[in-house]
Amino acid sequence: MNTRPKIVISSLDADRLDTLLGSVPDGTFPGKAELEAELARAEIVEPKKIPSTVVSMNSTVRFRVESSQEA
Numbered sequence: 001m002n003t004r005p006k007i008v009i010s011s012l013d014a015d016r017l018d019t020l021l022g023s024v025p026d027g028t029f030p031g032k033a034e035l036e037a038e039l040a041r042a043e044i045v046e047p048k049k050i051p052s053t054v055v056s057m058n059s060t061v062r063f064r065v066e067s068s069q070e071a
Helices: 011-023 032-040
Strands: 008-010 043-045
Touching: 008 011, 011 032, 011 043
Parallel strands: 008 043
Antiparallel strands: none
């Protein structure tokens, strides 16, 4: 049974992350292989097709903690 959540990222964010990961020498970024594996399983969509429930890079998000009504 797979318990990992679905990952959806925009093609723009995927390109940005790929460029960033390509610029980091092996052995200098702990978790690089794990991040690459997560990105490899991501569903990549065009920026205009990002679902409203997905936060993309360079976004601003407001949320409310329902149990406390804090914003």
